[in-house]
Amino acid sequence: MSLWQFLESSQPLLKRCMELATVESNNKWIQKFGNKSEHFGKDEVSDTNTVNHQNDINDEAIPITNDPIEAMDIDEKPIFNPVRVKLERDDISREILDLEPITHFDYILEKCLENPNLYQILAEELPLNSIEKLFKHIYDTKNVNSTFLENFYTIFFPAFLKREPTRLSLDLLIKGKCYPLFHKHLLLIIFKDTELPSNILHDFVSTLNMNEQTEFLITLSHSDVPKEAFLYHLVTIHTAYKNSLKNNELQNYILAKLGHISENCATDKNYGRFLLNFLQSHKDYRTNITEIESIVETHRSAFKKPCLNILNEIKHVSKDK
Structure with a gap:
């Protein structure tokens, strides 16, 4: 019994790829998936139909490339291609996931630059001890390719x-400040991605000193x-x-x-506590007294009364001035 099986929705794409491939014995698609007739039946892919289909391809002037997926019309390319993703992940498992990350760092870098999809695959599937070694090597190495770093x-x-x-996640995030520009961009990505646990950013911000926390807010x-991200990280921002270090801006x-x-x-209550500190x-x-007064008046948590008291103090001081 075959160990692999395609989704029903992927069958037309597979058939198209097989028809575009050559029938040589060393063809990688034939070696990987077998002859197309094995999957679709002789009646479905008769010689006559094959000839007619090739004529259709010539009429449409579809360029034939080494990559059957790339040979398709733009409108026919799927947004998500389960065939390609499976092949990429299989290749990575064989070629990279089992490699020692420091010894083979240049090779990993080269492959990632060739195919940016590999960054996510490695991040999701590398063992944690390999991840730690990879991060340490990148942090300790000077002149790492800037595109790779980004x-x-x-x-x-x-x-x-x-x-x-x-704990490794927080440790690597803290040490990542060794590349400040890239790290600042990373923090914005983390902040805007509400699929990430909010405690990741909160724990990191809690380790920063006064100047660093001010820079983070700036x-x-x-x-x-x-708006959704600000709400999600309200406690962290507070x-x-x-x-x-406060300033007018x-x-x-x-x-x-x-x-x-x-x-x-x-x-x-978290909002009320933040408003009180503000x-x-x-x-x-x-x-902006009028604007602040409107916000305080609409708030209804237990912090409303303390907020009103301070607001009144500010208003009185402003009148005296």
Whole structure:
């Protein structure tokens, strides 16, 4: 009995690939899947039908390449190709997953640059001890190819973090600051991806000093942060805000975001606690009073009364000035 089987929906694609392939004995498709007649039956792929089909191909002027998938019309290419993904993963299992990552690092780098899909496959399937060795080698090596580094931080790293979180995840995220530009981009990817556990970013931000937490918030303020992501990481942002160096730009940014999500957090205690800390810090700025008053009035958690008290203090001080 065959050990592999295609989905019913993939049969037309497989048939097309087999028809485009040559019938030489050393053809990789014939070796991998057998002759097309073995899969579709003699009646279905008769000589007459084959000739007619080849005529159709010539009429449509479809270029024949070494890759049967690439030989198809653009409109016919599937968004997700289970045949190709299976082949890629089989090849990776044979060629890379069992390799020692440091000894064969140059080979891994070369293959990843040739096919960016490999970053995610490696991140999902490499054993954790190999992942740790790979990260350490990249962090300790100077002059690593910049394209590889960019893809490593933006594709490999997020995919790896989606595996079960471990102490290793946090450790590698902290040490990743050795490439600050790529690391900053990674943090934005993590922040915007609500499929990642929120504690990953929270635990990381908790390890930062005051200047680093301030820089983290400034990075967010200069980026297009979705409302859903701000809500998802509300506790993390509050953690960074409490310890950050405040300035007028940062205050205005936090106020705008708190106002944007106020209706979603009318009874949320975490939001109320954040709003209270914001008001305590805003005593030194005393701006946007009307906007702040509207936010406080609509809030209904146990923190509303303390927020009203501080808001009144700010309003009185502003009148005295």
